[in-house]
Amino acid sequence: MRKLWIVVGVVVLLILALIVVLSFETRKEQAEALKNTDISLSGIEVNGISTEKIDLNITLNIYNPNDVTARLERMDYTVYANDVRIGSGSFEEPxxxxxxxxRSTSTNFVGQPTSVTAAVISTLLTREVVWSVEGVVYFDTPLGTIEQSFDVNSS
Structure with a gap:
């Protein structure tokens, strides 16, 4: 009888170990799938431009093609106008x-135009700009943070 209980105990432990391993693999696959989210630039609105600052509102669209909820924790980005670097910023609202x-998400960017020429500022004022934003988004997963690079543009 004692041997039977030992065998049953070993079988139960093996089943539990199998469940844990399969659960971990599923979570790992789900976390990796989050790298396939699609990020596009919805638009950039110029709130104000002067010799002291450039104030923009950047709106990104993020599509989650996966079967699990994606939680965007933060984003670090750099903004370009006609291939001229305007500045860098971050977004930290989950x-x-x-x-x-x-989902659409917006962030306000305020930068100093120290490296922006007068010609670029003039172009910004006339709205003849091809905007681009590149950076990294950070998704929170059960297994830690997953990073995804992006590079989007809009004219």
Whole structure:
């Protein structure tokens, strides 16, 4: 009888170990799938431009094609106008993106135009700008943070 209990105990432990391993693999696959989110630039609105500062509102669309909710924790980015670097910023407001859905998120960017020429500032004022934003988004997962690079533009 004692041997039977030992065998049953070993079988139960093996089943539990298998469940844990399969659960870990599933979470790992889900975390890796978050790297497939689609990020696009919805638009950049110029709030103000002067010789002291450039004030922009940047709106990104993020599509989650996965079967798990994506949680955007933060984003670091650099803004370009006609291939001229305007400056860098970060966004640290968490955004939940349900499976197979799209969310828009906006961030306010205020930079000093120290490296921006007068010609670029003039172009910004006339709105003849091809904007681009590149950076990294950080998704929170059960296994830690997943990074995804992006490079988007809009004219």
């Amino acid at each position: 955004v939940e993106i349900p499976p197979n859905e799209r």
